Structures are given as C-alpha cells and as structure tokens.
C-alpha cells in the first residue's frame with residue numbers, strides 16, 4: 632500500500648500510540664548494533680537508516696555500532712585468504728587485519744553514514760582509533776575440543792577486547808545532533824590496531840554511555856532453543872546451560888554474553904532482534920510487539 636492510500640485516521644492513531652514511548656525515551660541514549668548479516672537487502676538498509684533518523688528527530692540519541700563479518704569474508708575470499716573462526720571470533724593475522732580495517736572502517740562504515748545522511752540525518756563515521764576512543768588489548772581465547780581434557784588458551788592474532796572506552800567524542804557529536812556510527816576497531820597504547828567483535832564493542836559502549844537500551848540486530852528471530860522457538864527473559868545460569876549443551880554457538884556466543892554484561896553494567900534492557908524485519912528498530916522502540924529476545928538484569 633502506498634503512503635497516500637493509507638487511511639489518515641489509522642496513521643494518526645499509530646502516531647498517537649507512539650507518544651508514551653517517545654516521552655519515555657526522549658533524551659535517552661540507545662545503542663544499536665547493526666550486524667553484517669542483517670545488511671542483506673538495499674531496502675532493509677534503507678529502512679534501518681530511516682528508523683535511526685526518526686529516533687533522532689523525536690529526541691532519542693541513537694549511537695550505531697556496525698559489524699560487517701560477511702563483507703570482510705567476501706573480500707578475503709576475493710583475495711584468496713581463508714576465513715577462520717574460534718568461538719565466534721575471526722582469526723586475524725596482519726594481512727587479515729588490513730582487510731578488516733579497509734572493510735569496516737571504509738566500505739561498511741561509509742555506506743551506513745551515507746544512507747543515514749540520505750535520509751536526512753547527520754551521521755559521522757568513526758572507528759575506535761579516532762580520538763583513541765576504544766582502547767583495546769589482545770583477546771586470549773579459551774578453546775576446548777571434545778577430545779581435550781582441559782581448555783587451552785589460544786592466540787588468534789590481532790583480535791581485541793575492549794579495555795576502556797572514552798565517550799567524550801560520541802557525547803560531543805550527539806549534543807550537536809550528529810549520529811555517531813562506530814566501526815569496531817580498537818587501538819592499544821602503542822598504536823596497534825585490533826579487530827573487535829562488534830557485539831562486544833556495542834555492549835561496552837552501551838555501558839559506558841549509560842544507555843537506556845542496547846539493540847542487537849541480527850539475521851535470526853532472536854536467541855532460539857533447539858526447536859527453533861525464540862527464548863526471552865533468560866538468566867545467566869540458563870544461558871550458561873544453553874552454551875554448555877551447544878544450543879548457543881558461533882556468532883550468538885559474543886552476542887548473548889555482551890547483552891548479559893551490558894544489563895549487569897547498568898543498561899536497562901538489551902534486545903536481540905531480527906534485522907531482516909523491515910523497521911525492526913521502530914517496532915522494538917515504539918510498539919508493544921515483542922520482537923526477539925529481551926534481556927534484563929532481573930532475567
């Protein structure tokens with residue numbers, strides 16, 4: 632249905648129903664992590680950009696953190712470099728790190744910035760290296776295969792975890808009505824770059840900004856059990872059990888861990904939602920429709 636053929640009465644009712652949510656979230660910060668797997672179709676990316684601009688227009692401060700795993704994978708493939716993951720983290724040698732910086736800091740970051748600006752917003756794209764705002768250290772990964780009696784610590788190269796985040800730059804931009812769009816690349820005291828999983832950056836940034844919400848947009852309906860049912864309101868112990876029995880694996884591991892950490896660190900709620908649904912962000916913020924998995928500290 633085109634916008635001109637919608638019943639005007641329905642349009643104003645929908646707007647009116649959004650009022651309590653606008654009042655509740657106005658002036659608050661919402662960190663939205665846009666996963667590379669959710670950036671599938673142009674129309675979806677466009678609706679994402681419009682959702683972010685609408686949030687800003689009604690007084691919410693959106694901060695976008697983006698991924699780009701599949702986009703990194705496709706350039707690596709063209710360069711005949713193999714993609715390998717351990718516990719959902721990309722094994723990153725120096726050559727791969729160069730590709731990660733090019734794809735995340737360049738291609739993906741600037742395309743999101745461009746789309747938000749095309750929708751009437753004022754987006755600024757940064758990596759964690761700008762202003763050295765994301766300090767990183769090397770992430771040591773614990774790995775245990777079934778035949779091993781104890782886990783081993785393995786070195787997966789230039790993969791980082793967040794050591795600290797300075798929010799000055801982001802707060803300065805948000806105060807001037809810019810929309811910060813952050814690529815998950817960190818830097819250590821010696822100027823070395825680190826590839827950080829975007830979920831981890833989004834979670835830590837939500838904590839550092841004292842955000843109201845953390846929204847993780849991905850390519851599934853939410854965190855699911857082995858029957859494919861979406862789970863919601865889980866406790867840390869329930870999540871640990873789902874990890875131990877293999878129900879949660881791969882890219883969902885950092886996602887669920889960072890969501891739990893964020894709510895423990897003071898973020899009011901974290902949501903794992905389906906970025907393949909048009910207007911997923913607005914559906915979550917401005918309606919009662921339960922999209923995806925909700926994580927709160929009470930869960």
Ligand SMILES: Nc1ncnc2c1ncn2[C@@H]1O[C@H](COP(=O)(O)OP(=O)(O)O)[C@@H](O)[C@H]1O
Pocket residue numbers: 665666667668669698699700830848849850851853854855856878879880881882883884886
């Ligand atoms: N229990 C689970 N419920 C839903 N998805 C899961 C689960 N365990 C693992 N996954 C995987 O996690 C993926 C999402 O993580 P990832 O591929 O890193 O997405 P993104 O690019 O959005 O961060 C899903 O596509 C799915 O294959």
Ligand SMILES: CC(=O)N[C@@H](CCC(=O)OP(=O)(O)O)C(=O)O
Pocket residue numbers: 665666667668697698699700701703719720721731790791815826827828829830882
């Ligand atoms: C260490 C690590 O795995 N970094 C990720 C960074 C991008 C990312 O997180 O992208 P998605 O959100 O689309 O998965 C990677 O290299 O793929």
